[in-house]
Amino acid sequence: MGSSSSPVRCAWPQGxxxxxxxxxxxxxxxxxxxxxxxxxxxxxxVILDC
Known part of the structure; x- marks a missing residue:
């Protein structure tokens, strides 16, 4: 395992x-x-309707 200096970003798509x-x-x-x-x-x- 390594490490990362940049944070992980997540964006849920919308319509x-x-x-x-x-x-x-x-x-x-x-x-x-x-x-x-x-x-x-x-x-x-939190409900994620994928």
Whole structure:
């Protein structure tokens, strides 16, 4: 195993996502993660319909 100096970025495509610009037109994982961490809910559920 090695290590990487650049973080892994994930963007979930949406209906109008442009594959050339997923970070601009997709939903970034970091935004979903932040919303979950900021939520006062005790139970959190994320459903990915692939």
């Amino acid at each position: 109008d996502t442009q594959l050339r610009y997923p970070d601009l037109t997709g939903l970034e994982y970091d935004k979903v993660r932040s919303a979950l961490l900021d939520s006062p809910a005790q139970v959190k559920l």
